Amino acid sequence: MAIIKQASRQTLGQLIGANNPPISVPNDSQRQYSWTRKEVNTFWDDFQKFRKARDAGNPSAAEYFIGPIVTITDDQISARSLLDGQQRLTTSTILIAVLRDTLWRIDSEESKAMANNIQRDWIARKTGRRQPTEYFLTLSQFDQNFFRCRIQDWDDVSGNPPPVEQADKFSHNLILESYSYFESKVSELLAEIPTEAERLDWIDDLRVCLITGLVFVEIQTPTSSDANEVFETINSRGRDLSTTDLVRNFLMEKSINGDEKARVNSAWEVILTGFDKREDIERFLRHYWVARHGDVKSHSLYTTIRTALTDRFDKAGSTYSVGTFAADLENSAERYLDLLSCGTGEDDFDAFLNEVATLNADAIYPLLLAASANNDYAELTPLAAACISYYVRWTVIGKKESTLLEERLFGLAKEVSGGLSSDSAIERVRGLVPDDDAFLADFRKASLPKTSQARYVLERIEHWMRREKEVDDVSVVSKVNHVEHIYPQKPEESLRLTAHNDLVNRIGNLTLLHGRKNISASNKPYPQKLPKYATSSLLVVSATQVDKLWDQTANSWRAEGILERQNYLADIAVKVWPSGTALAKA
Template sequence: MAIIKQAARQTLGQLIGANNPAVTVPDDSQRQYAWTKKEVDVYWADIKKFKTARDSGRDSASEYFIGPIVTITDKKVSTRSLLDGQQRLTTSTILIAAIRDALWNMGSTEGTSTANNLHRDYIARKAGRREPMEYFLVLSLFDRDFFRDYIQDWNESTGRCPGIERPTRPSHKLISEAYSNFSSKISMELSSYSDDEERLDWLDGLRECLINGLVFVEIQTPTSSDANEVFETINSRGKDLSTVDLVRNFLMEKSRSEAEKQRVNDAWRIILDGFEKREEIERFLRHFWVSRHGDVKSHSLYSTIRQTLSDDFNKIPQIYGVGAFAAELEAASTRYIDLINCSTGNNEFDASLSEIKSLSADALYPLLLAASEKTNYAELQDLIEASISYYVRWTVVGRRESTLLEEKIFGAAKSMSTSARMDFTLRQICDWIPDDEVFHADFTEASTPKTSQSRYLLGKIEEALRVRAGVDEVVVANSSVVHVEHIYPQKPSLETRLDEHDAWVNRIGNLTLLNGKKNQSISNLSYSHKSSIYEESMLLVASTTGTSRIWDVEKDWWRVEGIAERQRDLADLALSIWPSGKQWS
């Protein structure tokens, strides 16, 4: 049971004010800045609504409770380490900086003076000319330098921050985007006022709302273990967003030496620098765990990791420790980045990875991650091709239960991480692929409402048609100048609308590819008016459609049996594009 020294009401000004001990995010805990435009917009809307109510003078609108924060404090509360609340305090500081800069940019003596005072009181100051800068909010090592350079190291003479540091991590970009977002919103608000006096009053009202109206409950704990327990209670209940941070905090808690803590930080630095988006890091962590332990759902990922690793770390003698896990996680992250970015350096394998990306077949990554630890990418070509055939035949075309595919793939990944040989796993995948008879039947009836999957299927068919015709192969699946076209239109006129519209509009036989930007007015024409566009197309999947079998010229009406006939022809071709397991037996 966690020990709580006290839970005290604190305004924002009391938390990060100049006369209070600095709030420091310790290097061995806490996540990086993670609020996107969505969270920043909600925060701004709440503050703006609060300001309007507060300006009305109602007692009920005098404070706005923004939630609890968790700190580790010493007996005299001379130091405060922040374990939970970083996002809200960081965002609040960014908004204060945006107010500061808006005041300075007004160009008046009062605006400049108020900006300087705001900065010294709630962002950073120097006690003396030769004294070091005192920062009232100190972020962890992953964001500290950038936050200082972009928000806190403000020059009172120029009204600017150095801006030397480049945003190299996702969190850095989010910090700069939050600042730009706030600056734009403030500028828009100020544009509605006619003179500087009104603008100064509005900015001062916004400042006062933040400093004196924004209220937290600071939960003070004596030790990091107490703080961690409170932090987990607040954050771990079904919140996928904090899984990565909870895992890092847990590893720090279990570290037995400073060297182990440094190993965790080194691994996290590599991970943070390698991924462009935070969601990718969350997905990697789950796929890494799945690749070694089998399926686990996102909502229970942290509790599963904590329980399993606690059992391993607590064994006497300890065979597997924090350092070993951190090293494995780091090594896996570099391979995972290669997989999702299609950048392994093997052209054939990267082309197959591009197919997985086009299909959004994320379920295949744990298997490839496990396999890539055992051998080089060139030797994984048969495995990735068989996996893609399995995914297309089972999920994309067959529309069978995707959870069954995931269960099998995740189980195969776990087996490969332990003892299974590559040839055994490949045979497993081949045995799971629906046979030609089943696949052909599925394909002749299949609809693909997802444009990305339709583009992928038609792109592969186009490649096969060009190979069969002996013409130069072209890449079309991901081309920005090629779009998916509905032959029988998505929005036909009332005169040409089929009674069974929904049954036919997304059938594969009703889809083709066309060059050029999609033109809605052309797309919704009847076939007789646009058939020449298909016949003149450089793409064979369009030019070989066949006017007579899709549109009955005499009856001036659609031939749905022609769509079905075309789909059967495409099904014949699909058998060789996505082979059965016999291909690799």
């Protein structure tokens, strides 16, 4: 059980004020800044509701409890290391900095003095001309310099100095977005206040409300292991749980020396710099684990990792260490980023990776990640081709159970990590691809209500037809295309087919057209659409029997024409996404 030295009520000003022990986020724990517009907006809205209630004298609105924070404190409580609460304290500091900068821009003697007071009392100060700046909140190594440069650094003569740190992590951009959001909100409210004196009073009232009204419960613990246990308990009971944060904290806890901690930080530097969003990191961690150990669900990923690694790290005589795991994680992250960006440098392989991304076929990544550990990217092209055929035939067109596809590919990824050769893996995937008879049957009755899937299928058919006819004009195909329903989604009532709902999203009723979609034109009868079709340079329009969908004699749409065109496209599709020996030759 965790040891708690004490739990005490603290206002924001007591946590980050000049006369209180500074707070720092240790490099061996916690995450980078991660609040998005959604969380910042909630913070602002809740604070404004509290402020208005407090200004109105509501007895129940004397304080706004914003949640617990967890710190490691020494016996003298001369310094505090923050294990939980970073997002709230960082966001509060950003808002305080916005008030400071807003006052400075008012550009009066009084407003500049107020700005300097805010900086000195609640953000950072210098106790002497030759003394280093004392920051009241210090973030971890991933955000520390950027946060200081863009938010905390200040010159009492000229204001905020020009920035020298550029945003190179997604957390840096989130910091800038939070600042811009608060700046716009404060500016909007100030615009309604007529005089400078009233604006200064309003900003000062907002500062007092923020500094004295926001209340936390600080849970002080003596060691990092106690703090981690409290941190995990809070997260597991409904707070913002992040597998990424918990895994890193766990690895730091299990590190036996500074070298291992440095190795973990090196891996996290690659991860945080490489991925654009927290969700991408969570996906990578899951796929990394799946590639080695088989399927695990996102909600149980951290528990699974912690249990498995604890057993390995603590096993008597084991040479498997935190450093070993972190090095493998970093190497895998670099390769995973290559897969996501379609940037391996092998054109054929990258083309298939682009298809994986277009289809959101995430189930394929663990197998490719596992195979990439011991194979050059060029050698993985046949594996990627087989996976695409399997995914399209099974999931996109066949609408079969996607969890079964995942189980098969995840299990195969684990085997590849265990030593199964890539050639064997390729043969195994080819054996999973539904045969031509099954695919033809599925394709002839398939509907594609998802625009992204419809565009992908039609563009792949277009590419194949152009190669076959030796008119592979890349500039034509690469133009922006929209998916067009030949028989309209909202036809005139007199032309509506009886089986409208069944037919409207059938593949036989879909085509591509260049340019933006004109919804009103798309709902017109075929004769009014004909000029667009006749002038199209796309073969999927001009060479796939589009005219069969309209009965010129009866001046009406033909349900049979949709089915006839779909059968025509099915005969092409079986070649675009081959199986069996055709796939082996592709």
